[in-house]
Amino acid sequence: MDTELTDTEIELKFLVSDNVIAHIPAIITEFAKKVINKPSKNLQNAYFDTVNRELRALDIGLRTRCFGGETYNDNHCEQTIKLAGQVVGGLHQRPEYNLPLEGKYPDLSLFDANIWPYGMQIDEINKNIYTIFTTHFIRRTWILETESGTKIELVLDKGEISASNQVETICEVEMELVSGSRADLFDLAKKLIAHSEVRLGLYSKAARGYRIADNQPLTADIALSSVSLEQDSTLEQTFSLCLQYGIEFVQKHEQCYFDAPALHILKRINDGVSLIHHAFGLFNNILNKDKIKPLLDELNWLLNELNWVETAVQLKNYTSKKHAYYKKIKSAPELNQVIDNLKLQHPDVGKMHQVFCSARYNHLILNLTIFLVDASWKNDWNASHLQIAEQKVTDKAASLFEKDWHEIRGLIASDQDISEKAYIAQKAQLERNLLSGCCLGDLFNQTLREEFRTPWLDIIHGIDELCTLDYLKRLCVQQNDDSLNKMKMWLEQKSENLLSAMEQSRLATFKSSPYWR
Incomplete structure (x- = not known):
C-alpha cells in the first residue's frame, strides 16, 4: 500500500472566540473570487504513543481519524503521521502522511519505511502504542480561490480535547495553502485578525493533548535563554534565529498568561519583545531602516503597553x-x-487579555512572522549587503x-x-x-x-x-x-x-x- 503524502503543510492556526465565528462567511466572501462550502464533518480522533512517549521524543504525531458516526467506521477512517516540522508565529509547516485505516488501531508498518528517522524501532513501537488522548470536533470547511488563482482551505474546528478525565475546549480556525501564493494566505490571515478576540495559535491540538494527558501544563521560563547557534553561523542566519526565538518566546508566554495569568509571565513577554527589538538593532547593517521602521514602531508600542510590569x-x-x-x-x-x-x-487581567487579542498585537506577531519566513530583509540587498550577511x-x-x-x-x-x-x-x-x-x-x-x-x-x-x-x-x-x-x-x-x-x-x-x- 502506498503512503499518501499531503506534501508539507503550510498552514496558519488561530484561536478564536465564539463571537468571531459569525464573521467568517463574510470574510471569506469578501476575500475570494470563488468559494466552495463543503459539508460539515464530525471528526473523532485518537492520538497514540508508547508509555515512554517515544514518538513524542522524536516530534512525531500519530493520529487516527474517523468521519461521521459515533463509532469507528472502517470505510471512513484514516491514520496520519506528522513528522517534525517548524512552527513560527502561528505558521505551521510539517510533512504529513495519510493512509486508509483498516481496523481500530494504527499500524506503523504500513507507512513507507523511508519516512522514519534513522534507527527508529518501528516494530517495537508498533507493539506498544496505545491511545493517549482523543479529540472530537465539528469541522466546517471552505475552499477559497483568489483572483490570482491561489487556493486556500479554511476550516473551523469546534469541540474538545479529552485526556485523563480532563476536557479542554477547541475553537480554532486553520488556513492551509493548497496551491499558489503564500502572500494570499497572509492577506486572508490579516482580514481575520482585523476582528478582535483572535490570537495566532502556537500549539497544535496534539501538543495541547499531550500536556493534559501527562499533567504537564505550560510553564513560564525563569529568564531568556541564549539563542542556539552554530560556530559557522552567518550574520543573516543568526538574525533569523534570534527573530524566530523571540517570536516563539513571546507567544509561549502569551499562552502561559491565558492559562494562568501572573505578573512574572508578563515580565517574560516584555523580555521577549525586548530581545526582538534588540535583534533589529544588532543586525541593522543588513536591514533596510525604512522597511523595518513600522515593525520597530509597533514593538515600541507593545513595550509601552508593558512598561508598568x-x-x-x-x-x-x-x-x-x-x-x-x-x-x-x-x-x-x-x-x-x-x-x-x-x-x-x-491594567488588570481582562485588559491584558484585550491587548493580546487585539488586532494591533496580532498584526504585529503576524507581520514579524511574514518578515521572518519570507526573509523580507533581502528584498533591497545590494552586493555590499550580501557580503556582510555572509560573514561569520x-x-x-x-x-x-x-x-x-x-x-x-x-x-x-x-x-x-x-x-x-x-x-x-x-x-x-x-x-x-x-x-x-x-x-x-x-x-x-x-x-x-x-x-x-x-x-x-x-x-x-x-x-x-x-x-x-x-x-x-x-x-x-x-x-x-x-x-x-x-x-x-x-x-x-x-x-x-x-x-x-x-x-x-x-x-x-x-x-x-x-x-x-
Whole structure:
C-alpha cells in the first residue's frame, strides 16, 4: 500500500472566540473570487504513543481519524503521521502522511519505511502504542480561490480535547495553502485578525493533548535563554534565529498568561519583545531602516503597553509575606494605601487579555512572522549587503562584546562606590548588553559565559529594586505626611543596604575573565 503524502503543510492556526465565528462567511466572501462550502464533518480522533512517549521524543504525531458516526467506521477512517516540522508565529509547516485505516488501531508498518528517522524501532513501537488522548470536533470547511488563482482551505474546528478525565475546549480556525501564493494566505490571515478576540495559535491540538494527558501544563521560563547557534553561523542566519526565538518566546508566554495569568509571565513577554527589538538593532547593517521602521514602531508600542510590569512585580514582592520588608510596610498603613492605589492603576487581567487579542498585537506577531519566513530583509540587498550577511557571526560577536565591555567598564569601573542615580542611569545600557549576550553568547563556552553574566544579572536585579525604592520614596514625599516621611528615611536606608550588596557584585565583575576572548 502506498503512503499518501499531503506534501508539507503550510498552514496558519488561530484561536478564536465564539463571537468571531459569525464573521467568517463574510470574510471569506469578501476575500475570494470563488468559494466552495463543503459539508460539515464530525471528526473523532485518537492520538497514540508508547508509555515512554517515544514518538513524542522524536516530534512525531500519530493520529487516527474517523468521519461521521459515533463509532469507528472502517470505510471512513484514516491514520496520519506528522513528522517534525517548524512552527513560527502561528505558521505551521510539517510533512504529513495519510493512509486508509483498516481496523481500530494504527499500524506503523504500513507507512513507507523511508519516512522514519534513522534507527527508529518501528516494530517495537508498533507493539506498544496505545491511545493517549482523543479529540472530537465539528469541522466546517471552505475552499477559497483568489483572483490570482491561489487556493486556500479554511476550516473551523469546534469541540474538545479529552485526556485523563480532563476536557479542554477547541475553537480554532486553520488556513492551509493548497496551491499558489503564500502572500494570499497572509492577506486572508490579516482580514481575520482585523476582528478582535483572535490570537495566532502556537500549539497544535496534539501538543495541547499531550500536556493534559501527562499533567504537564505550560510553564513560564525563569529568564531568556541564549539563542542556539552554530560556530559557522552567518550574520543573516543568526538574525533569523534570534527573530524566530523571540517570536516563539513571546507567544509561549502569551499562552502561559491565558492559562494562568501572573505578573512574572508578563515580565517574560516584555523580555521577549525586548530581545526582538534588540535583534533589529544588532543586525541593522543588513536591514533596510525604512522597511523595518513600522515593525520597530509597533514593538515600541507593545513595550509601552508593558512598561508598568517591572514596577508592579517589585510592588508585589514588597507586599509578599516572604519579603524581608513585609512587616515594616504592613506596619505603615499610609504607605500600604499608596501601594494599593498604585496597584489599582495597573491594567488588570481582562485588559491584558484585550491587548493580546487585539488586532494591533496580532498584526504585529503576524507581520514579524511574514518578515521572518519570507526573509523580507533581502528584498533591497545590494552586493555590499550580501557580503556582510555572509560573514561569520563569531567575528562580530567577539568585537561587539569587547566594545560593550569597555563601555560598561568605563561607566561603572570607578574606584569609588557608584551612586543610586548612576546605577539607574545605566540600566538601559546594561540591559542591552545582556540582550546581546542572549543573542550571541551561545557561540562561546557556557560555563564561562554564565560565570561572567551572573554578577551583571545581580546588578540588573538590584537596579530594578533601586528603581522601585526610589519610586516609593518619591511617593512618600508627594503625600506630605509625617509618618510617610519617616518611612522615606527607612526606604533610604534600605537603598543604602542594597547599594552595598550591589557593590560586591560590581567588584566581582572585575574578577571575571571575558568569556569571548
